[in-house]
Amino acid sequence: MKKAIVLCSGGVDSSTALAIAKAEGYELYALSFDYGQRHILEIEKAKEVANCFGVKDHRIMKVDLRQIGGSALTSDIQVPKDRSEDQISQGIPVTYVPARNTIFLSFALAWAEVIGAEAIFIGVNVLDYSGYPDCRPEYIHAFERLAHLGTKAGVEKKLHLEIMTPLIQMTKAQIIREGQKLGVPFHLTHSCYDPTSERKGCGRCDSCILRKKGFEEAGLKDPIPYAS
Amino acid sequence: MKKAIVLCSGGVDSSTALAIAKAEGYELYALSFDYGQRHILEIEKAKEVANCFGVKDHRIMKVDLRQIGGSALTSDIQVPKDRSEDQISQGIPVTYVPARNTIFLSFALAWAEVIGAEAIFIGVNVLDYSGYPDCRPEYIHAFERLAHLGTKAGVEKKLHLEIMTPLIQMTKAQIIREGQKLGVPFHLTHSCYDPTSERKGCGRCDSCILRKKGFEEAGLKDPIPYAS
Numbered sequence: 407m408k409k410a411i412v413l414c415s416g417g418v419d420s421s422t423a424l425a426i427a428k429a430e431g432y433e434l435y436a437l438s439f440d441y442g443q444r445h446i447l448e449i450e451k452a453k454e455v456a457n458c459f460g461v462k463d464h465r466i467m468k469v470d471l472r473q474i475g476g477s478a479l480t481s482d483i484q485v486p487k488d489r490s491e492d493q494i495s496q497g498i499p500v501t502y503v504p505a506r507n508t509i510f511l512s513f514a515l516a517w518a519e520v521i522g523a524e525a526i527f528i529g530v531n532v533l534d535y536s537g538y539p540d541c542r543p544e545y546i547h548a549f550e551r552l553a554h555l556g557t558k559a560g561v562e563k564k565l566h567l568e569i570m571t572p573l574i575q576m577t578k579a580q581i582i583r584e585g586q587k588l589g590v591p592f593h594l595t596h597s598c599y600d601p602t603s604e605r606k607g608c609g610r611c612d613s614c615i616l617r618k619k620g621f622e623e624a625g626l627k628d629p630i631p632y633a634s
Numbered sequence: 635m636k637k638a639i640v641l642c643s644g645g646v647d648s649s650t651a652l653a654i655a656k657a658e659g660y661e662l663y664a665l666s667f668d669y670g671q672r673h674i675l676e677i678e679k680a681k682e683v684a685n686c687f688g689v690k691d692h693r694i695m696k697v698d699l700r701q702i703g704g705s706a707l708t709s710d711i712q713v714p715k716d717r718s719e720d721q722i723s724q725g726i727p728v729t730y731v732p733a734r735n736t737i738f739l740s741f742a743l744a745w746a747e748v749i750g751a752e753a754i755f756i757g758v759n760v761l762d763y764s765g766y767p768d769c770r771p772e773y774i775h776a777f778e779r780l781a782h783l784g785t786k787a788g789v790e791k792k793l794h795l796e797i798m799t800p801l802i803q804m805t806k807a808q809i810i811r812e813g814q815k816l817g818v819p820f821h822l823t824h825s826c827y828d829p830t831s832e833r834k835g836c837g838r839c840d841s842c843i844l845r846k847k848g849f850e851e852a853g854l855k856d857p858i859p860y861a862s
Contacts (some may be wrong), residue, residue: 470699474741476748501782505744508784512740513702516733520704540784548783552776556736556768558726 407433409539410525410570414438414464416451417597418590418617419529420574423583425588426572427527428459435523436464437514441506442472443479447605451596458591467513477497477503479597485600487610491619494612498537501612507540511549519559524566531573539632546571578620586626593629602633609634610629635661635797638753638798639742641847642666644679645825646800646818646845647757650809653816654800655755656687664692665742669734670700670800671707675833679824686819695741705731706827713828715838719847722840726765727778729827735768739777739797747787751795759801761807774799806848821857830861837862 412424427434436456439458440449449466456464475481478500485501488495500501507530514526539545559565573581585592597617598607600605607614609632621628638660640652655662664684668677677694684692703709706728713729735758742754758769767773778797787793801809813820825845826835835842837860849856 443700458839465701466734467698467701469741470695471744473693474744474748476744498789502786503744504747505740505781505785508743509737510742512733512737515736516699516702516704516731519732520702530702539786542783545780545783548776548780552773552780553733555770555773555776557733558730558767561726561833609785 407431408525409435409521409523410438410527411435411523412527413510413529414452414456416448416455416595418578418592418595418620419528419531419581419584420452421455421590421592421595422585422588423461423527423529423572424455425585425590427525427570429588432525434459434461435517435521436461437510437517438464438466439513440466440468440512441480442470444485445479445599445601447601448596451594454594455591458594462618465517469509471503471506471509472546474504477501479503480516485572485611487608489612489615490616494615495537499612501514504615505540507545508549515553515557515567518567519557519565525568525570527570527572529573529575530571533575533577541574543571543574546574577623578616579623582620582624582626586624604614604633607632635659636753637661637663637665637749637751638755639663639665639746639751639755640755641738641742642674642680642684644683644823645757646806646813646820646823646848647759647809648680649683649818649823650800650816651755651757651815652683652687653813655753655798657816659834660753662687662689663745663751664689665693665738665745666692666696666828667738667741668696669708670698672713673707673827673829675829676824679822680820686822697737699731699737702732705729705740709730712777713839715836717840717843719843722843722846723765726767727840730766733768735773736777742854746795747785747793753796753798755800756799757801758799759794759804760838761803761805769802771799771802773804782849805851806844807851810848810852810854814852823858835860
């Protein structure tokens with residue numbers, strides 16, 4: 407059975423990527439990161455979602471990106487709230503975490519080499535967040551090239567690894583519809599960058615705003631609770 | 635003052651790379667990894683060497699590559715001993731750690747972006763260990779390309795980052811001579827993959843063998859103790 411590593415953050419996108427990998431017949435290996443993120447709650451949610459899809463294994467890597475900082479998610483920089491769609495789509499937000507996808511994909515690559523996985527699924531998309539540089543197709547292709555050059559399996563021509571980005575050209579609404587079709591348990595997902603102490607979405611950060619808009623456009627009710 | 639991140643493992647190569655970065659006038663930011671390696675002693679040695687060169691900062695990132703395994707350095711696979719030079723130079727050894735340099739460089743990239751470093755120094759070389767895929771120039775170039783595509787600073791054309799590999803075409807003896815010239819405290823360095831409980835080099839793993847041969851060819855006495 408062909409194996410896939412799926413980067414799982416417990417959010418709508420990665421949960422849908424997981425569902426797609428399952429639908430495509432892969433044996434699933436989920437990989438999540440406890441990286442010092444403000445919204446550490448997402449790890450717990452990622453576990454619940456991964457369980458729902460019967461993953462073969464789920465690893466939680468601990469890497470302290472607070473030691474590096476430079477992002478609202480890993481330092482005391484405030485998470486922006488109540489931004490308009492125009493503001494959200496302009497430039498790279500302070501929630502960008504330096505080199506995060508490169509770090510995540512590196513670990514996924516290591517694990518892929520060890521277990522002989524043929525695919526790494528990552529739920530990046532360029533449409534809603536045009537600002538994140540490490541969500542673009544050219545970046546993903548560059549990483550794929552690196553993967554083949556930088557591994558034993560690659561050099562020995564035994565690495566048949568593709569970085570799979572099934573959501574890369576989809577809007578949030580399209581992703582939600584696809585997830586709905588594939589049985590993603592949206593009630594278990596978590597998207598907020600700055601959840602309340604009662605574990606609700608703040609409803610005001612970029613991530614909450616894009617999620618709420620996505621559900622609205624998809625004509626579906628978002629099943630999670632928000633503080634506002 | 636221009637800044638450089640230097641990947642420091644406490645060995646001969648990375649310590650010489652550190653000395654070269656200093657000689658080239660960079661302000662030094664040392665980065666080491668506690669990754670579950672068998673020879674964790676190297677972290678302590680890296681600290682001592684970094685101190686000698688007056689680094690501005692030294693971060694030790696903890697990442698548990700034992701969770702991933704696949705190498706004699708991060709699992710119970712035995713470290714090969716008493717191999718001939720021919721054996722050492724043939725193929726990729728079991729001490730290869732899957733995607734290690736990709737993981738290390740990813741963190742260095744994140745830190746470089748945050749502090750605005752212009753260079754990441756890595757003490758890779760292809761001559762003695764032709765087997766490690768992530769020590770080759772084509773790999774390094776691919777990473778450099780990725781760095782520019784995958785970062786905010788890269789996209790905004792504010793990343794002027796080079797991956798510096800001053801040792802890449804040098805033999806171990808040449809590296810040692812260069813290090814000697816630049817005042818590398820070789821008595822503080824550590825190379826062994828499988829040190830004894832008395833903190834001596836085993837003298838028999840590939841890394842010890844290449845180190846001893848290097849000192850011999852350089853006509854210098856290796857100042858560290860060996861068990862054999």
